[in-house]
Amino acid sequence: MRLLAGTTGPGSADRPDAVTVDGRTLSSEALLGAALAVAADVHGAATVAVDATPSLETVVAVVGGLLAGAAVVPVPSDAGPAERSHILDDSGASVVLDTVDVTRRSSISLPTPAPESPALIMYTSGTTGAPKGVVHTHASLEAGVDAVADAWDWTPDDRLVHGLPLFHVHGLVLGVLGALRAGSPLVHTRKPQPERYAAAGGTLYFGVPTVWSRICAQPAAARALSRARLLVSGSAALPVPVFERLRALTGHTPVERYGMTETLITISSRFDGARFPGDVGVPVRGVETRVEASDGDIGELWVRGPMLLRRYVHQPADLVDGWFRTGDIARKTPDGRHRIVGRASTDLIKSGGYRIGAGEVEDALLAHPAVREAAVIGTPHADLGEAVTAYVVVSPGAALGADDLVDFVARQLSVHKRPRVVHLVEALPRNAMGKVQKKRLGGPML
Template sequence: MPPLFPALTEAPADRPALRFGERSLTYGELAAAAGALTGRIGEARRVAVWATPTMETAVAVVAALLAGIPAVPLNPKSGEKELGHILSDSAPDLVLTAPEDQLPSPVRDLPRLDVDVDIDVHGTGPAPAAVEEHADESDPALIVYTSGTTGPPKGAVIPRRAISSTLDALADAWQWSGDDVLVHGLPLFHVHGLVLGTLGPLRRGGSVRHLGRFSTQGVARELAGGATMLFGVPTMYHRIAEAVTSDPDLVKALTGARLLVSGSAALPVHDHGRIATATGRRVIERYGMTETLMNTSVRADGEARPGTVGVPLPGVELRLVEEDGSEVGAYDGETVGEIQVRGPNLFTEYLNRPDATAAAFTADGWFRTGDMAVRDPDGYVRIVGRKATDLIKSGGYKIGAGEIENALLEHPGVREAAVTGEPDPDLGERIVAWIVPADPQSPPALAELADHVAQRLAPHKRPRVVHHLNALPRNDMGKIMKRALTHE
C-alpha cells in the first residue's frame, strides 16, 4: 500500500513535524529517529507503547507503523488489574518507553526498550519508504483497548486502511493540508489524540504542537504563534468558554484560528454559543469511536450547526435502525434510531474475542455502534446518547438524554448536567437529572428545571427527579461516566 506518511521522505527535511513543549523534531529528524527505532524493534510480533503525552510516544508509534508491527498504546493512568488484562490479552514482545518513565507492575515485567530521541535522530536505520512498502492495507496497525464499561476492555484491531481512509476523509471535510499547524493537549493512548491529533498532521505533511498539559494560556500562545487548528474535548472547550469572557488574548487567538474541532463527547450548545459570541468562530464537531475511527463531521465549508456532528464522511455509509433491525426512513429530526456504519474506517476484530466481534456486526456487515441519533432533513446527524445509558423509554416515547442535558445547561443555575432514566411503575422509566449547580448554596429546584425543559422541548421530556452534586464523574477524555451515578 502507499506509505502512511509520505512526508517523511518527500517533505523538506527542515520542515517542523512534532513539538512537545520545548522539544521539537523536523521531518528529517523524525525520519531518522523513527527509521533507527524500526531497526531496534526488529522482529517483534507486537509492541506496547507507554503512551505518555511525549515526543517518545509519537516516535515509537510512527516507528512501529513504519515497521509494520502492531502497536498497543497503554494508558499510564490504568490500574494494575487493567494493565495486566491488556498485556495478557495482547501479548506484546516488549514495551517502548521514554528513558525516565517509571513503570508499574506488570508492565515492568516486559522487556523494555527506551526511545531516546536525542540519540535516535542521529542514528541510522532503514529508510521509512523501504520498510513500509512491505505492509498491506489490511494489516493491523494499532490495537486500542476500549473503556471496558461492560466488562474487561476489548482490544479493537485497527488496520492500516482505517487510519489512511479516516485521515484522508477528514482532509477532505476539513480542507486539511500540509500548511496546517495543529494544537492539542489530548492523551496519546486514545484514537482522538493519537490518530487524529498526532498521525493526522504527519500524514498531511503539516505539524503538531502538543501542549503536554492543556491550558487556555497554552492554546492562546500556540494559536497566536502560527497554529491554525485546535482539537479538544468538551471539558477543554468548556474551560475556553469560561475564559473568553475575561481573556482578550485568548479571544484574539481563537478568532484567528482556521478550524476549532471538538470530539469524544457532545459539546453543550451553551458552550458553542459562548465561544461563538466572543470570537465569531464556530466550533465544529465530529463523531467517531475506537472501533470505527471517524464516521461523520461538520465540514469546514458547511454549516457549523451546534448540537450536530455533521454528515457522513466520504467512504462511510451510515444508517439508523429501529429495535427490530428495520431501517429508519425518516430524516425528520425526531425519529430516534441506532447508528450503524460500514466502510474502510472500521476495525477488523476484537482481539481474541470472536464472539464479541460477531455480535458487533450485522449479517450484512454493518457495525452496531450502540449510539442513538436522529437525522435532520438535510442529512445532518444529531446524537442523542448511548443505547445502553442514554435512551430513555418514558410514557411510550423514546427520549435521548443528550437533548435534555443541553436544555438543562441553558438554565443559568446549572453548571453541569447529566440525565439518566430509572424504573417507574407508571411511565416505564422516569427522567432523572443530575445537576452541578452554579451556586451550591441556591440550587435550582425540580419544578423550576422541569418547567424550563418542558418549555424548550416537550412536556414528556421534563425531569421527574433531580439530584444535586458537587461534580459529575468523568473519565480521562472528559466523558461523563453515567454508570457511576447511583440513586443511593
C-alpha cells in the same frame, strides 16, 4: 510508509518543526531518524506496546513501531495495574517501549507494511466488561485520516494544536498520525490548558467539550483563537451553551464530529458546510449511515466504511454485511445531517410510552445560566417504566433548587420530557477524555 507519507515519505519536505510536545521539537528528518532507530530495535516483533505519555518519546515510539511493521498497542498513561496487565496480556505484546531515546538516529531500510497488516490495537473503555482490543490496519487508518482531511480541508499549510491523551482515536490517530499524514506541524501542549492553546498559534485546534468549556471561561484565551481556521470538538457532545459561547468569543462556529474506537471518524461537519449546535454533520468520504428506528425518528446508528475495524484481538468484528452497530442513538435529518442523542444503554429513556433522548434534556438544563454541568439518565419507575433523572452541577452560590430546574425544562420541552428527579451534585464522574461516566451515576459521586 504510506500512512506517514506527508512528513516522513519520499520527497516530503523537511520541516524544522514537524512535532513539538511541551516545548520540545523534532524536525521531520529527526523524527524519521529517531523512529527508524526504534524500528530497528523492534523489527520482527508482531506486537509492540507503548507507554503512551504526552511526550515526544511516545510519538517516536508509535511511529517506530509502525515503520517496523508491528501492531502498536498504546497503553493509557493513567492505566492502573490491573488494566495495564490486561492490555499487555490480552494483546500479546512481546516488547514494551517504556523508555525511548529521541536523540538516536538510524537510516535502516525497511519494507512497507502490507495495507491490511495490523497497525494499531486500541483498547475500548471497558464499560460493559474487560476492555477489548480493536485491531486497525494500515489501510483502515489511512482511510480514516484521509476522510477527515477531506472534510476539514487539512493541508500542510495547517498547524495543528491539541493537548489530548495519546492513547485514544482523538489524540493519537487524528492528533498525531493525521498530522503526519497531512504533513502539517503538530504542537502538543502536554495539557489542554487555555493559556497553552492561546499561545500555540495554530490554524487547527482539537479539544473535547471540557477543554472548550474551560477556554470559554477565560475570554482572553478564547479570543486568541480567532486567528485559527477551524476549532474541532469531539469525544462527547458539545453542550449548546458552550458552542454558542465559543462562537461568540472566537468568531468561529465549531466543527463537531462523531466516531468510535471501532470506526474512527465516520460523521463530521465540513469546513465548507453548515454547522449547528448538537449536530455532528454528515458522513465523511466513503461512509454510509442508517438509523434503525423502531418508532419515531430516532434509533440506533449503523455505519459502514473503509475505516472500520478489521477485527478484535480475540474475536471477529460484529459486522452485518459490512455494517457496524454503534450502540448510539441518533436522529438523521432528510438532508443527511446527524444528531447523536446518546448511548442506547443509558441515553434512550422510555418513560410512560415516550422515547426521550437524554441529550435533549441535558441541553435544556444547560441553557439555564446557573447550570454548569448536567447528565440525564433513566431510572426504574413503577408506573412510568423509567423516570427522567438529572444530575446537575450549579454555579457556586446560585439560589437554585430541584423544582426550579424541573419547571425550567418543562417550559422549553414537552412536559413528559421534564426530569422527575433532580440531584444537585458537586461534580460529575468523567473519564480521561471528559466523557461523563453515566454507569457511575446513582453510586458514589466524585
